[in-house]
Each structure stands twice: as C-alpha cells, then as structure tokens.
Amino acid sequence: xxxxxxxxxxxxxxxxxxxxxxxxxxxxxxxxxADSLVAGKIVGENALAAVGNSxxxxxxxxxxxxxxxxxxxxxxxxxxxxxxYMDMKTAVYTTxxxxxxxxxxxxxxxxxxxxxxxxxxxxxxxxxEDSKLYLDIYIWGLPxxxxxxxxxxxFSALGDSKTPFIFLAxxxxxxxxxxxxxxxxxxxxxxxxxxxxxxxxxxxxILSMLVVLKKLNKIETQGKVCKFSFDMLKKVSVIAVPSIxxxxxxxxxxxxxxxxxNGFGPGVIAGYSAAIKLNNLVITSFSTLGxxxxxxxxxxxxxxxxxxxxxxxxxxxxxxxxxxxxxVALYLAxxxxxxxxxxxxxxxxxxxxxxxFLTIVSPFYFIVSVKLAADGILRGAGLMRMFMMGTFTDxxxxxxxxxxxxxxxxxxxxxxxxxxxxxIGMGLSVSFYWKGPWMKRSEKGKIDGKA
Numbered sequence: 001x002x003x004x005x006x007x008x009x010x011x012x013x014x015x016x017x018x019x020x021x022x023x024x025x026x027x028x029x030x031x032x033x034a035d036s037l038v039a040g041k042i043v044g045e046n047a048l049a050a051v052g053n054s055x056x057x058x059x060x061x062x063x064x065x066x067x068x069x070x071x072x073x074x075x076x077x078x079x080x081x082x083x084x085y086m087d088m089k090t091a092v093y094t095t096x097x098x099x100x101x102x103x104x105x106x107x108x109x110x111x112x113x114x115x116x117x118x119x120x121x122x123x124x125x126x127x128x129e130d131s132k133l134y135l136d137i138y139i140w141g142l143p144x145x146x147x148x149x150x151x152x153x154x155f156s157a158l159g160d161s162k163t164p165f166i167f168l169a170x171x172x173x174x175x176x177x178x179x180x181x182x183x184x185x186x187x188x189x190x191x192x193x194x195x196x197x198x199x200x201x202x203x204x205x206i207l208s209m210l211v212v213l214k215k216l217n218k219i220e221t222q223g224k225v226c227k228f229s230f231d232m233l234k235k236v237s238v239i240a241v242p243s244i245x246x247x248x249x250x251x252x253x254x255x256x257x258x259x260x261x262n263g264f265g266p267g268v269i270a271g272y273s274a275a276i277k278l279n280n281l282v283i284t285s286f287s288t289l290g291x292x293x294x295x296x297x298x299x300x301x302x303x304x305x306x307x308x309x310x311x312x313x314x315x316x317x318x319x320x321x322x323x324x325x326x327x328v329a330l331y332l333a334x335x336x337x338x339x340x341x342x343x344x345x346x347x348x349x350x351x352x353x354x355x356x357f358l359t360i361v362s363p364f365y366f367i368v369s370v371k372l373a374a375d376g377i378l379r380g381a382g383l384m385r386m387f388m389m390g391t392f393t394d395x396x397x398x399x400x401x402x403x404x405x406x407x408x409x410x411x412x413x414x415x416x417x418x419x420x421x422x423x424i425g426m427g428l429s430v431s432f433y434w435k436g437p438w439m440k441r442s443e444k445g446k447i448d449g450k451a
Contacts, residue, residue, distance in 0.1 A: 006303040010311035018292040020161035027172035050130035052273025063247030065149040068099045071240020073153035081302030089225045094232045103146045110139035121259040130190040137194035144205040151208040171204035242384040246391045253399040271353030274342040290376035297380025309438040320369035331362040357415045364419040371426035374433040386432035394425025
C-alpha cells in the first residue's frame with residue numbers, strides 16, 4: 001500500500017512508516033548473522049574469521065547497491081510527493097538500467113580482483129582460501145543485491161514499508177534454514193553459507209521486482225512513459241553518487257581497519273567478526289531509520305511542506321534513542337555471552353576482543369544515532385555536500401586513529417577510534433541540520449511561505 005507522508009501528524013506518520021522498516025532491519029541482519037553463526041558454530045573459528053574477513057570486502061559492493069537504492073528512493077519520493085507520476089516511473093526505469101550496467105562492471109572487477117583485495121588486507125594464510133571462496137560466490141549474486149535494493153528503495157519512496165518487511169522476513173528465515181542444511185547436512189562448509197545467501201536473496205529479488213512493476217502499473221499516467229532519460233539519470237546521480245562514495249569510503253575505511261586487525265591474528269579477527277556483526281545490527285538499524293527519515297523529508301520537500309521536517313527530526317530522535325536503551329544495556333550486560341554465541345569453544349583471545357569492542361563502542365550509540373537521523377534529513381533534502389562532510393570527517397578520523405592508537409594500545413586502541421569519529425561527525429551533521437531551510441519559520445509556523 002502506497003502512503004502519502006505529507007499529510008497527518010508528522011510523528012504519527014513517521015512512526016507508522018518506520019516501524020516496519022525496523023522489522024526489516026532485524027531480518028536483513030539475520031542474513032549476515034546467520035552466515036557467521038553457522039560458520040562459527042558448525043564449521044569452526046577459522047570459518048567465522050573467513051566469513052567476517054570477506055564481509056568487509058563485500059561491503060564495497062553493498063555500498064554501490066545502497067547508493068542506487070538511496071538515489072532512486074529520494075528522487076522517486078520527491079516526485080511522488082509532487083504527484084509527477086510520469087517522471088517518477090522514468091526515474092525507476094532509468095535507475096534499473098543504469099544499475100544493471102554498473103553491476104556488470106563490478107562483477108568483472110570482483111571476479112578478477114577478489115584475491116588481490118584479500119591480499120591487500122593481509123588475510124592470514126589459514127583463512128585465505130575460504131575467504132576467497134565465499135567472496136567469489138557472493139560476487140555472482142550481485143545482480144540480486146542490486147535489483148533487490150532498487151525495489152526496496154521504490155517501496156520506501158511510495159510510503160510502503162510493509163511489503164519489503166514481508167519479503168525480508170521470509171527470505172531471512174529461509175536463509176537460516178538453507179544455511180544449516182547446506183553446512184550441516186551437506187557438509188559444504190563456507191561455500192554452503194555463501195550459496196544459501198545467493199539462493200535466498202535471488203528469490204527475494206525476483207519476487208520484489210515483480211511486485212514493484214505491478215505497483216507502478218497501477219499508478220495511472222497519461223501517454224507513454226520514457227524508459228531511460230539522461231536528465232533523470234543526472235538527477236538520480238546527484239543523490240546516488242555521493243551516497244555511493246559515502247558507503248564506499250566507509251567500506252574502504254573498514255577494509256583498512258580490517259587490515260590493521262588482521263595483524264593481531266585469527267583470535268582477534270574472530271572476536272571482531274562476531275562483535276562487528278552485533279554492532280552492524282545496531283548501525284544498520286539507525287541507518288535504515290535514517291533512510292526512512294530521508295523518504296519522509298523528500299516527500300515533504302516535493303510537496304513544499306518544509307515545516308513538517310523539524311517535527312520529523314524530533315520524532316526520529318525519539319525512535320533511535322528508544323532503540324538505543326535496550327541494545328546498549330544488552331551489549332554491556334551480556335557481551336561475553338553474545339560473542340560466545342557465535343563460536344564453539346572460542347579462544348580467550350576471541351572472547352576478550354569481542355567483549356572489549358562492545359564495551360567501548362556501545363555507549364556511543366546514543367551519539368551516532370543522532371548523527372544518522374540528521375544525515376537522513378540532509379540527504380532527503382538533497383543537501384549532499386553537507387551530508388558528505390559529516391560522513392567523511394567521521395570516517396577519516398576512525399581510520400587514522402585506529403592505525404595510530406593500535407601502535408601503542410594494541411587492539412583496544414582500534415576500538416577506541418569509533419567513539420571519537422562518531423562524536424565529531426555528529427557535531428557536524430547536527431550543525432548542518434540547524435542551517436537547513438526548514439529552520440526559517442514564519443509567524444504562522446510555515447516555512448518560506450509553504451504549507
């Protein structure tokens with residue numbers, strides 16, 4: 001069901017829209033957590049390290065897919081809010097065609113350079129072959145990744161957060177079952193983990209794209225819709241390219257950090273692999289809610305209802321902080337048990353490394369959540385330069401400080417880089433939000449004279 005996010009009480013509208021998104025986050029993360037859990041519990045600690053090691057490289061490809069998702073979603077939401085349905089359909093088709101071409105290029109790069117990338121991050125020899133195997137299978141599934149992200153972007157832009165939730169729930173639960181079947185019953189090892197994700201994501205992608213096309217066909221338009229437009233590609237790219245760069249640099253930064261971590265051996269790698277899965281569950285939750293705020297902002301920008309954006313930001317902060325409270329408490333109180341959950345007979349080094357990461361990083365979820373909510377507003381409004389400045393400041397600080405701190409504090413120093421980067425990045429993003437056009441209120445509570 002499509003939903004107009006420009007009418008109704010902003011807080012109520014945003015909550016109803018974002019709650020299914022939060023459910024989707026949980027199931028999305030089940031993909032990655034299931035892979036690590038099955039690898040660590042059934043195959044062994046080295047298998048967990050291999051999957052976690054490859055995961056940092058897969059984030060580069062995910063960055064491009066998410067960038068296409070965001071670029072399409074923001075532009076489609078703005079056009080939907082403005083009721084320009086012909087242009088909206090053109091934006092979807094243009095993004096799909098351009099993304100297909102980009103996907104082919106990335107697959108060629110990934111197949112040819114996967115081993116080289118693993119070498120660049122100093123992958124230990126004992127996990128190199130499994131890391132390469134997992135990465136190769138993942139790369140062949142990139143078309144599913146790209147088109148699934150485009151479909152979810154369109155759903156969100158149209159105010160429909162329930163349909164992608166249903167697809168993710170079914171796909172993620174299936175992925176867990178197939179993971180266990182391939183690894184435990186068929187003894188496929190790390191390859192079984194990768195093929196399970198490939199198959200389940202493929203089915204989810206095909207079904208979601210079919211539903212998107214059906215939704216678009218139901219929206220009545222006059223005349224023939226243009227299937228590809230360079231002008232529309234430019235508009236989408238203005239949002240997508242900075243988003244891709246943001247996600248890509250985050251991925252590259254994570255790869256650099258992974259390279260530093262790899263110097264401390266398989267035990268630390270395994271502990272970090274488990275802890276970062278738990279951390280990514282939280283950060284992805286905040287990011288997805290931030291994307292929901294972006295869609296809300298974009299629709300209201302398209303409709304000229306700028307005064308609703310401030311109320312949306314306040315509602316967004318409430319949502320992310322309500323999410324922070326139980327997660328921070330859980331990670332601080334039960335960190336050892338959560339890390340241990342990923343492995344059978346883990347080494348003390350692995351347990352200690354994972355616990356240290358969660359203890360140092362998790363209290364700062366309250367900080368980074370505010371940053372990502374503010375980033376959602378900036379991105380939905382198309383203020384990409386400000387968005388990029390806050391993001392790159394955070395990233396550069398985390399990478400540089402991880403390398404510096406590791407030199408005299410060991411692995412603990414790497415974990416300490418996260419809070420510093422998040423805090424300074426949050427300060428920048430919030431300051432940019434306060435400079436937005438939605439802050440210029442008239443006496444009647446409208447902004448710039450627009451309802």
